[in-house]
Amino acid sequence: xxxxxxxxxxxxxxxxxxxxxxxxxxxxxxxxxxxxxxxxxxxxxxxxxxxxxxxxxxxxxxxxxxxxxxxxxxxxxxxxxxxxxxxxxxxxxxxxxxxxxxxxxxxxxxxxxxxxxxxxxxxxxxxxxxxxxxxxxxxxxxxxxxxxxxxxxxxxxxxxxxxxxxxxxxxxxxxxxxxxxxxxxxxxxxxxxxxxxxxxxxxxxxxxxxxxxxxxxxxxxxxxxxxxxxxxxxxxxxxxxxxxxxxxxxxxxxxxxxxxxxxxxxxxxxxxxxxxxxxxxxxxxxxxxxxxxxxxxxxxxxxxxxxxxxxxxxxxxxxxxxxxxxxxxxxxxxxxxxxxxxxxxxxxxxxxxxxxxxxxxxxxxxxxxxxxxxxxxxxxxxxxxxxxxxxxxxxxxxxxxxxxxxxxxxxxxxxxxxxxxxxxxxxxxxxxxxxxxxxxxxx
Amino acid sequence: xxxxxxxxxxxxxxxxxxxxxxxxxxxxxxxxxxxxxxxxxxxxxxxxxxxxxxxxxxxxxxxxxxxxxxxxxxxxxxxxxxxxxxxxxxxxxxxxxxxxxxxxxxxxxxxxxxxxxxxxxxxxxxxxxxxxxxxxxxxxxxxxxxxxxxxxxxxxxxxxxxxxxxxxxxxxxxxxxxxxxxxxxxxxxxxxxxxxxxxxxxxxxxxxxxxxxxxxxxxxxxxxxxxxxxxxxxxxxxxxxxxxxxxxxxxxxxxxxxxxxxxxxxxxxxxxxxxxxxxxxxxxxxxxxxxxxxxxxxxxxxxxxxxxxxxxxxxxxxxxxxxxxxxxxxxxxxxxxxxxxxxxxxxxxxxxxxxxxxxxxxxxxxxxxxxxxxxxxxxxxxxxxxxxxxxxxxxxxxxxxxxxxxxxxxxxxxxxx
Numbered sequence: 001x002x003x004x005x006x007x008x009x010x011x012x013x014x015x016x017x018x019x020x021x022x023x024x025x026x027x028x029x030x031x032x033x034x035x036x037x038x039x040x041x042x043x044x045x046x047x048x049x050x051x052x053x054x055x056x057x058x059x060x061x062x063x064x065x066x067x068x069x070x071x072x073x074x075x076x077x078x079x080x081x082x083x084x085x086x087x088x089x090x091x092x093x094x095x096x097x098x099x100x101x102x103x104x105x106x107x108x109x110x111x112x113x114x115x116x117x118x119x120x121x122x123x124x125x126x127x128x129x130x131x132x133x134x135x136x137x138x139x140x141x142x143x144x145x146x147x148x149x150x151x152x153x154x155x156x157x158x159x160x161x162x163x164x165x166x167x168x169x170x171x172x173x174x175x176x177x178x179x180x181x182x183x184x185x186x187x188x189x190x191x192x193x194x195x196x197x198x199x200x201x202x203x204x205x206x207x208x209x210x211x212x213x214x215x216x217x218x219x220x221x222x223x224x225x226x227x228x229x230x231x232x233x234x235x236x237x238x239x240x241x242x243x244x245x246x247x248x249x250x251x252x253x254x255x256x257x258x259x260x261x262x263x264x265x266x267x268x269x270x271x272x273x274x275x276x277x278x279x280x281x282x283x284x285x286x287x288x289x290x291x292x293x294x295x296x297x298x299x300x301x302x303x304x305x306x307x308x309x310x311x312x313x314x315x316x317x318x319x320x321x322x323x324x325x326x327x328x329x330x331x332x333x334x335x336x337x338x339x340x341x342x343x344x345x346x347x348x349x350x351x352x353x354x355x356x357x358x359x360x361x362x363x364x365x366x367x368x369x370x371x372x373x374x375x376x377x378x379x380x381x382x383x384x385x386x387x388x389x390x391x392x393x394x395x396x397x398x399x400x401x402x403x404x405x406x407x408x409x410x411x412x413x414x415x416x417x418x419x420x421x422x423x424x425x426x427x428x429x430x431x432x433x434x435x436x437x438x439x440x441x442x443x
Numbered sequence: 444x445x446x447x448x449x450x451x452x453x454x455x456x457x458x459x460x461x462x463x464x465x466x467x468x469x470x471x472x473x474x475x476x477x478x479x480x481x482x483x484x485x486x487x488x489x490x491x492x493x494x495x496x497x498x499x500x501x502x503x504x505x506x507x508x509x510x511x512x513x514x515x516x517x518x519x520x521x522x523x524x525x526x527x528x529x530x531x532x533x534x535x536x537x538x539x540x541x542x543x544x545x546x547x548x549x550x551x552x553x554x555x556x557x558x559x560x561x562x563x564x565x566x567x568x569x570x571x572x573x574x575x576x577x578x579x580x581x582x583x584x585x586x587x588x589x590x591x592x593x594x595x596x597x598x599x600x601x602x603x604x605x606x607x608x609x610x611x612x613x614x615x616x617x618x619x620x621x622x623x624x625x626x627x628x629x630x631x632x633x634x635x636x637x638x639x640x641x642x643x644x645x646x647x648x649x650x651x652x653x654x655x656x657x658x659x660x661x662x663x664x665x666x667x668x669x670x671x672x673x674x675x676x677x678x679x680x681x682x683x684x685x686x687x688x689x690x691x692x693x694x695x696x697x698x699x700x701x702x703x704x705x706x707x708x709x710x711x712x713x714x715x716x717x718x719x720x721x722x723x724x725x726x727x728x729x730x731x732x733x734x735x736x737x738x739x740x741x742x743x744x745x746x747x748x749x750x751x752x753x754x755x756x757x758x759x760x761x762x763x764x765x766x767x768x769x770x771x772x773x774x775x776x777x778x779x780x781x782x783x784x785x786x787x788x789x790x791x792x793x794x795x796x797x798x799x800x801x802x803x804x805x806x807x808x809x810x811x812x813x814x815x816x817x818x819x820x821x822x823x824x825x826x827x828x829x830x831x832x833x834x835x836x837x838x839x840x841x842x843x844x845x846x847x848x849x850x851x852x853x854x855x856x857x858x859x860x
C-alpha cells in the first residue's frame with residue numbers, strides 16, 4: 001500500500017511522520033480537553049436545577065419572605081409543580097475530637113461553651129426546606145447551582161419547624177455533611193459537629209443525619225476556598241446567620257434567602273407562558289433577577305467558549321507547523337525527483353496524475369503520523385485529565401476521548417495537509433520536460 | 444566565504460520561506476503562551492498595587508477570591524486598635540461591599556454597593572472620579588454618631604451617591620440626577636440620593652456599581668450596630684516595616700487576631716498566583732511540544748541541505764578552509780533562519796496578543812481597568828529569543844557535525860563516480 005518511493009528517502013519521511021505524530025498527539029490531547037470542557041458545560045446545563053430561578057446579586061440574601069412566598073407559589077398548581085427556597089452562605093464548621101463526649105445544644109441554650117480541640121473547616125452551608133427540596137430530588141440527587149449533590153440519608157424532620165414556630169423554637173439541629181469532611185475527620189452519621197460564628201464561637205451543635213457526595217474531592221485548589229458542603233434546615237441557617245430577621249432603619253426584612261428554584265407544570269413551559277410567568281415573578285420579587293434555563297445555559301456556554309477557542313487555536317497552530325513540515329519535505333522530494341517526474345511526463349502520464357501522486361504521498365505520510373500519534377494522544381489526554389482533576393480538586397472528567405474526536409482531528413489534519421500539498425503539487429506539474437530530463441542526466 | 448553561505452540561502456527560496464514561516468509560527472506560539480501567565484500576573488499585580496494600600500484587614504482565613512463575600516463585625520474596634528497600636532497607619536479606610544435595590548422611574552433592580560469613609564478613601568486610588576466630583580461630605584456622620592453614642596438618626600444621612608460609568612450608561616444617569624435606594628423594594632423605606640459623581644473602579648472596569656457613605660449603607664442594611672465590614676485598607680508612611688505590623692497582628696497584642704487577618708498585597712497576590720500556576724504548567728507543556736516539532740522540522744531540513752551541499756563543503760575543506768570555520772558557517776546559516784523566524788514570530792505573536800486582548804476585554808466586561816490578560820514584557824521577549832537561539836544551535840548541530848566529520852575525499856569521490 002505504501003509506495004516504494006517513500007522508502008527510498010526513509011530518513012526524512014520518518015522525521016516527517018514523527019513530527020506529524022507529535023502534532024497529532026498534541027492536537028488530540030487538547031481537543032479532548034476542549035471536548036471535556038464542553039461536556040462539563042453541557043452536563044451543567046442539563047443539570048440546571050429548575051425551569052426558573054429567582055436570585056439575588058452575588059450571594060447576598062436579598063429575597064424576602066422566601067419560605068412564605070414559596071409556599072404561596074406552590075399553591076399556584078396551575079403554573080408551578082415544585083418550589084424551593086435556598087440560602088447559601090460560606091461559614092465555618094467545628095469538628096470536635098473523636099474521643100470527645102457529645103455536647104448537644106441549640107442557639108436558644110446559653111451554652112456557648114468552650115469546646116477543646118475543635119477543628120475548623122470552611123464550608124458552604126445550604127439551607128433548604130426538606131419537604132420542598134424533595135420535589136427537586138431525582139435518584140437521591142439534588143441539583144443546586146448546577147452542582148449535583150448525591151445523598152445518603154435525609155433529614156428526619158421533613159418540614160421546617162423553626163419557621164413554623166416563628167423562629168422561636170422547633171430547633172432540629174440536623175445536618176447532612178460532605179463525604180470528604182466526614183472521611184477526613186472520621187465522622188459517621190449520628191456524630192456531632194458545631195456551627196461556628198465569625199468570631200469562632202460555637203453557636204449550636206448539629207447531629208449528622210446523612211452524607212452528601214459532590215464533585216469536590218477534598219483537595220486541590222477548590223479545597224482552599226471550601227472544604228465541602230453541608231445541608232441544613234433553612235430557618236436554622238437563617239437564624240444562625242441573622243437572616244431570619246433584619247431590622248434596618250425603618251425597614252424590617254425577614255425570612256431571607258438568596259435563591260428560589262421553580263419547576264413549571266408541563267403545559268406551562270412554552271415560550272409565551274414562560275414570558276408571562278417571568279413577568280409575574282418579577283412583579284412579585286421586585287428588583288430581583290428571574291432567569292430561565294436557556295439564559296443559564298447561554299451563560300455557561302459563554303464561560304467555556306473562550307477556553308475552547310484558546311485550546312483549539314493552540315492545537316491548530318501546532319497542526320499547521322506539522323503540515324508546513326510535510327510541505328517542505330514534499331518540496332524537497334520534488335526537487336530530488338525532478339528527473340523521474342520529467343520521465344513520467346515524457347511517457348504521457350498526465351499532470352493531474354502527478355499532482356494526485358504528490359497529494360497521495362503527503363496523505364500517506366500524514367496518515368502514518370496520525371496512526372503513530374494516536375496512542376500518545378490518548379495517554380496525553382488521560383494525563384491532562386488526571387492533572388486537572390487533582391489540581392482543581394474536583395471529580396469532573398476534563399477530557400473526553402472518542403472516535404468521533406479522533407476522526408474530526410484527523411479530518412482537520414488532512415485538510416491542512418491537502419492545502420500544504422497544493423504548492424508542491426503544482427510545482428511538480430510545472431517541471432519543464434527538458435530541464436527535468438537534463439537534471440536526471442547530470443545527477 | 445560568508446557570502447557563499449548567504450547566496451546558498453537563495454538557492455531554494457520556497458523551501459526557505461516555508462522553514463522560516465514554520466519557525467515564525469512556533470516562536471509566535473511560544474510568545475502567546477508565555478504572555479498569558481505574564482499578562483494575568485502583571486495585570487493582577489498592577490491592579491492591586493494601584494489601589495495604593497500597604498496592608499488589608501480581612502476576615503480570618505479568607506481566600507482572596509472570596510474577598511467581597513465574607514465580613515467581620517466590630518469594624519470600629521478593629522480600626523481603633525490599629526490606630527492606637529505601636530504601628531499606627533497614616534490612613535485607615537474601612538469598607539463594606541453589599542447590595543442595595545434601586546429605583547429610577549420605572550427601572551428597578553439590585554446593584555453592588557460599596558460603603559466607604561469618603562475622607563479616608565481619598566488616600567487610595569481604586570475609585571477614580573471621571574465626571575462630577577467626590578462626596579461633598581467627607582465625614583461619615585451616621586457611623587460617627589453610632590460610634591460616639593450608639594444613637595442612629597436617619598436624619599443625618601447625606602444621601603450622596605457616586606455611580607460607576609457603566610451604571611450611569613445603563614440607566615442614562617448623570618451628575619445631579621436622583622436615585623432611590625433601599626434594602627427592600629417590598630416594604631422598605633426608599634431613600635432619595637443625589638448623584639455627586641461618576642467613577643471608574645480600577646478593579647472592576649465595567650461593573651455597574653455605586654458608592655455611598657459607609658454608615659448609610661450599614662444603616663440601610665441593618666449592619667450599623669455591629670459595624671460590619673468586608674475590609675479595611677491601611678496606608679503606612681514610606682519606609683515602614685510592614686512585616687513587623689503583620690507580626691504584631693498575629694501576636695497576642697492584637698485583640699482581634701481571631702476574627703481578622705492582616706495581609707499585604709504580596710500575600711493576596713501569592714494566593715492568586717497559585718491559580719495562575721495552572722496556566723504556567725499548561726503553557727510549558729504546549730510550548731515544549733511545539734518547540735520539539737520545530738526542532739525536528741528544522742534539523743531535518745538543515746541535514747538535507749547539508750547533504751545536498753556535501754560537494755561544496757568537501758571542496759571548501761579541500762582548498763584548506765578549516766573544519767572549525769565550516770562548522771561555524773553551518774551554525775550561522777541556521778542562526779539566520781532562526782533570526783528571521785524569530786523576528787517574524789515576534790511580529791506575529793505581538794499581533795496575536797493584541798487581538799486576543801481585544802477579544803477577551805470585549806468579552807469579559809468585569810475585568811479590571813487596564814487589565815491585559817496577555818502581556819508582553821522582557822521575560823516574554825527573552826523567552827522567544829532564547830528559544831530561537833537554542834533551537835538554532837540544536838537544529839544545526841547534526842548538519843554541522845556531519846559537514847565537518849565527513850572526509851572531503853569521500854564526498855569528492857562520490858561526485859566523480
